[in-house]
Structure formats: structure tokens, C-alpha cells
Amino acid sequence: MATKSKEIGLKPIQKESVVQQVIDRLTEAMLTGALKPGDKIPTELEMSESFGVGRNSIREAIKILVYLGVLEIRRADGTFVRSGFTDSMIxxxxxxxxxxxxxxxxxxxxxxxxxxxxxxxxxxxxxxxxxxxxxxxxxxxxxxxxxxxxxxxxxxxxxxxxxxxxxxxxxxxxxxxxxxxxxxxxxxxxxxxxxxxxxxxxxxxxxxxxxxxxxxxxxxxxxxxxxxxxxxxxxxxxxxxxxx
Structure with a gap:
């Protein structure tokens, strides 16, 4: 998973809204193809350590992206990039x-x-x-x-x-x-x-x-x-x- 973290550009986050920057970083990874539909994203701990931010910020960013229909949580498996459109994206x-x-x-x-x-x-x-x-x-x-x-x-x-x-x-x-x-x-x-x-x-x-x-x-x-x-x-x- 460390390799995947490198690919999607998990660098320490600077100022401004930490949650928004986590969202932006994950969005950029999807746009560049580092994260593709169906891919499992790094764990909260891995992103927290790579971004240099608290796990609460990571968790909040993930909640927002799940609400928007971009990510989906599969219990016991992790959090994945969705495939296809959902009404919530609209x-x-x-x-x-x-x-x-x-x-x-x-x-x-x-x-x-x-x-x-x-x-x-x-x-x-x-x-x-x-x-x-x-x-x-x-x-x-x-x-x-x-x-x-x-x-x-x-x-x-x-x-x-x-x-x-x-x-x-x-x-x-x-x-x-x-x-x-x-x-x-x-x-x-x-x-x-x-x-x-x-x-x-x-x-x-x-x-x-x-x-x-x-x-x-x-x-x-x-x-x-x-x-x-x-x-x-x-x-x-x-x-x-x-x-x-």
C-alpha cells in the first residue's frame, strides 16, 4: 500500500482547510489515474501519516466523498473508488x-x-x-x-x-x-x-x-x-x- 500512497501523491499538507485539501489530493489522484474506479484507497492511518494530518480530518474527507458518491465503504474490506455514476453525484x-x-x-x-x-x-x-x-x-x-x-x-x-x-x-x-x-x-x-x-x-x-x-x-x-x-x-x- 505504501507504493499506492506514493503514486497518488500523499505529501504533507500545508495550511488552509485540511479536509478540503485531503479531498483535493484524492480527487487529483483520480483525475491522473493513480486511483481508478474500483481501487482501494490507502487506510486512514496511512493517509494520516503521509499527509501529516490527524485521522479525524482524513475521516471527515472520506465521509464527504462517500456522501458525494465518489467513494464507497465496504465493511471489513476498506474504502474504494466507485465505478460509474450515482444520483448523489448530481x-x-x-x-x-x-x-x-x-x-x-x-x-x-x-x-x-x-x-x-x-x-x-x-x-x-x-x-x-x-x-x-x-x-x-x-x-x-x-x-x-x-x-x-x-x-x-x-x-x-x-x-x-x-x-x-x-x-x-x-x-x-x-x-x-x-x-x-x-x-x-x-x-x-x-x-x-x-x-x-x-x-x-x-x-x-x-x-x-x-x-x-x-x-x-x-x-x-x-x-x-x-x-x-x-x-x-x-x-x-x-x-x-x-x-x-
Missing amino acids: DPMIYGIILNEDDSYTELKEFREFMEQSIIRSALKKRTQEDVEKLYEKYCVLEEAIQAEPMDILKVFEADNDFHDTISEMIHNSLMFKINSVVRTLTYSLRLRTVTHVLENQLKEDLLRVHKDIYEVIQNQAYDRIDEVIHNSYLYDKLTYEDH
Whole structure:
């Protein structure tokens, strides 16, 4: 284990937040590949001696990284670098954007549009016939929810989400799926207000048309229509704020 400690740069830590510096040192080791997914990290004692800090600081840093989903503790075996993504990794990004003092709405909206364009482009390349058929099924569920009497706005919104999640699944890229999930989480209330506004203003056929256009773009691999279709779908965001 002493060799592993050398590889990940376990040098004595200087001033500032000791816990944060332990976190930074372990993060750097993961970025450089000295610690890889599935690797066991050095023990608290080994890191305490190499860093020149107390074991309480090491323990606190490990707790934070476990909470963030970066490390996992296996009882009797030790602490290991996780493999793959966990939902807890997403939380700090969400809170960071929510607590941002700047007016990040415009930036978030632009990033949402960029993500959806990228996802649809990737879906066009990777989609299978089975994917297309599944998306059509989701479109039909959405159509049924929109045409229902009486109409349930939350059911329409849920069907809308399922439709877009199905597109995200087509790209078979867990990183993009997770990032897109963050964006959709952050825009949840905006999207719900938008759908509510559209349906309450007798624009349900327009909402259905937008989703049909997206489906047809994917079905026909119509790359030249991606920007147009995505742009048209965001007119509803504009409508939501015209009343204010």
C-alpha cells in the first residue's frame, strides 16, 4: 500500500482547510489515474501519516466523498473508488446552480437547448427501429393524455417527460443522460408552468404538433430540421412569460 500512497501523491499538507485539501489530493489522484474506479484507497492511518494530518480530518474527507458518491465503504474490506455514476453525484451541481447569485435563467435555458439539440443529433445516429417504435408509443400516450376529457395536466406533463426521457435513452451515453437529467430537474417548474399555460390557453394541438415534429425528425433522421424543431418548441417558454 505504501507504493499506492506514493503514486497518488500523499505529501504533507500545508495550511488552509485540511479536509478540503485531503479531498483535493484524492480527487487529483483520480483525475491522473493513480486511483481508478474500483481501487482501494490507502487506510486512514496511512493517509494520516503521509499527509501529516490527524485521522479525524482524513475521516471527515472520506465521509464527504462517500456522501458525494465518489467513494464507497465496504465493511471489513476498506474504502474504494466507485465505478460509474450515482444520483448523489448530481446533487452538488443542482445546489450550486440553485444557489448561484447571478441570474442564471438565460444561461440555463441556452444550455437546455444545446443539450436537447445534441441529444437529438446523437439519437438520430444511434436510434434503432425498436427505439423509434418505443418513441411512437410514448407519443401516442402523450396524445391520449392531451385529448382526454377531462384533461389531467399532470398526466400530460408526465407523458411529456417520458417522451423526452425515451429520446435521452436512445443515445446510450450515461454521462449525457445524467447531465440532461440535471437540466430537466432544474427546469422542472418552468416546464410544468409552460405545459400548464399552453393547455389552459387552448393550445394543446400546438403542443402535440411539436412532439410529433420531434418524433418525425428522429424517425426520418432529418438532421436539417433539428434546429428548427427545437427552436419552435421553446416558443412555449416565451408564452409563459408574456403574461407577467
